[in-house]
Amino acid sequence: MEISAQQLSTRNARLLRLATYASVMVAILLITLKAVVWFMSGSVSLLASLIDSLMDAGASLINLVAVAYALTPADKGHRFGHGKAEALAGLAQSVFIAISAIVVLQQGIDHLLNPRPLEAAWFGVAVMLISIIATLLLLAFQRHVIQHTGSTAIRADALHYRSDLLMNASIIIALILAYYGVPGADAVFGIGIALLIAFSALQIGRDAVQILMDHELPDAVRKEAMALARSVPGVIDVHDLRTRESGQQWFMQLHLELPGDLSLTDAHELGEQVRHTIIRRFPQADVLVHKDPVHPQPSAQTQTAD
Template identity: 90%
Template sequence: MDGADARQLGTRNARLLRLATYASISVALALIVLKAAAWYMSGSVSLLASLIDSLMDAGASLINLVAIAYALTPADKGHRFGHGKAEALAGLAQSVFIAASALLVLQQGIDHLLHPRPVEAAWVGVAVMLVSILATLGLLGFQRHVIRHTGSTAIRADALHYRSDLLMNISIIVALILAYYGLPGADALFGIAIALLIGFSALQIGRDAVQILMDHELPDAVRKEALALARAVPGVIDVHDLRTRESGQQWFMQLHLELPGELSLTDAHELGEQVRHAIIRRFPQADVLVHKDPVHETAAAQTPTAD
């Protein structure tokens, strides 16, 4: 992939990321209006849980919008490696939002369990939840497409939350039907279960964000493939000290090539470029830095080194 192709890929990914944040905000705002009306009519704690969750969705999506816009800005003198980690910061902020919503829903669920209240207009809530399920499925389909092309941490965190929303919406429908048929305690119990599910999602999102902020290595499968690509270049004796990390839309890889010591500087540089381009062709989002280590005949005959 040449420079023009890489720029075209970057432009397409930026457009997809922005569209994903706009779609997420639009869906969240529409569902807030519907759920607020249904909760006002029914008084259901599980509907309140879903309403609060949608409010958190809207807040998290706004954070994503700002963070992704910043993450997509080019590298500058103060940020030589770009601004990609803003996406991970957005994911970490989302986890805090989601955890706060889980605590609020848990408190309401316990209160309604201790002081049962009748649920009114249950079928209105059921209708709203069905609409919510359809809207969420459509959004998740688009988010899956964006994640497949961009690998965005922020969008992945958003999608994780919306996937938990599907289970939440189904459980709310069950709770409302049970409450309608004389089991009001089911609404509170489902609200508490939803709160625990939301809290678990917050932990997952926060963990993934922290891994990126702490420069965790890329997946083993990616590392093994990068090493295999480098070792497959004719003239390369071996590869070691592969280091990788992720920052927004970009991956960073550093590796040491073991090359014949008698090579000229020009030839060694050419081999290094062949390795770099071989990896970039497979992983166009990678920024690859290659260091060349001269190896003489006695050393080359020894067992290859590990990465």
């Protein structure tokens, strides 16, 4: 059963809002638990995780505002909609994450040079296990949302939470090693986590910049759009396909080569067939079609006669 562009937009808007609410709720829960146990233990790896969760909460709040703005309809000042607010949110997230990486790195180096006793390690382990379960549940829902919407903001959020899984597992190992007297384990793991966070920030920032710079849609999408246009009877060829992404909206512009003796009405109807053929396959696409007349070249025999 085909879904209309309006139904797709409504469904995606609902999924995006639910994803942002879920992310904020999980971040607040984890911040509360980690803050209590870090205060009890003084663990630098737990501090790293706490700061990371604080950044998660800040990024999720940015997402909440950005997604709500991105979903507002196009207006006089923004004829192409407000979708790039999602990419701006992703860029802001990368800055937050990079700051958290620097703070954790500084704390890790300080604890490595000036070791401190670790208390309440098993409480920390329990909190990390709760964090892993909550993060897995959130990621499962985010994966569902990304599959249906392709949201840059939710993808950035999910990337960060995926790195949290490895981080939480490493913190459990660090706490256990520190509890059994392995010197510097907690600090070393904290430094490793900081480097992982920095790498995540780089990935998120790069993806956001690509969208803000109107990077083309994937080659597979472009090739399929060209093939769909060429499949419409009466189209001689297609060229100059240009694409970009803005939030939930794709924009495509292409030139159709049509017989030069077509009437304006027939050329328009053929262009509309191409446009609807592409939209049926990609309901999120806004397709603009330009028609180029192609006149048959005179044959060699005719040229000789002339």
